[in-house]
Amino acid sequence: MNRKTTIFATAGTAAILAAAVLAFTTATATSQAAFAANVNIDIVPGAEIKTSDAFSPSSPEVHVGETVTWTNKDTSSHTVTSGSDGKPDGKFGVKADGTPEIIEPNKTQEFKPTTPGDYSYYCALHPAMVGKLTVEPAGVS
Numbered sequence: 001m002n003r004k005t006t007i008f009a010t011a012g013t014a015a016i017l018a019a020a021v022l023a024f025t026t027a028t029a030t031s032q033a034a035f036a037a038n039v040n041i042d043i044v045p046g047a048e049i050k051t052s053d054a055f056s057p058s059s060p061e062v063h064v065g066e067t068v069t070w071t072n073k074d075t076s077s078h079t080v081t082s083g084s085d086g087k088p089d090g091k092f093g094v095k096a097d098g099t100p101e102i103i104e105p106n107k108t109q110e111f112k113p114t115t116p117g118d119y120s121y122y123c124a125l126h127p128a129m130v131g132k133l134t135v136e137p138a139g140v141s
Contacts, residue, residue, distance in 0.1 A: 038066065043123075059131065068113070078125060079093055079122075083121070084120040092119075
């Protein structure tokens with residue numbers, strides 16, 4: 001090859017490598033961002049007189065490691081207590097002494113699941129208010 005051809009070949013190879021690195025970096029950042037999301041659930045206005053629609057969305061799917069945030073948009077206090085049939089299971093929404101964490105109006109509560117599975121929850125003050133989280137392993141769509 002002559003010198004001019006070698007320079008163009010080298011420049012072309014460098015451009016291809018740069019594009020490949022950029023594509024890989026972008027894909028990696030995108031997939032990491034997809035699994036570091038926040039999931040927002042509202043406690044809707046008038047929730048104390050509702051049942052399965054007191055939380056919106058009422059049955060979201062989330063991934064291990066995502067932060068789930070409940071926001072109380074009602075004018076009454078509520079809880080988001082893991083368990084069912086009025087019996088807390090202690091996975092989230094309870095204090096160290098086992099009593100439910102109260103979420104005042106316009107306040108939030110967070111939970112970051114570490115184990116896949118189904119998590120039923122309810123309001124300890126209004127037990128007819130129920131919801132469920134389905135937690136998938138990180139990296140599963």
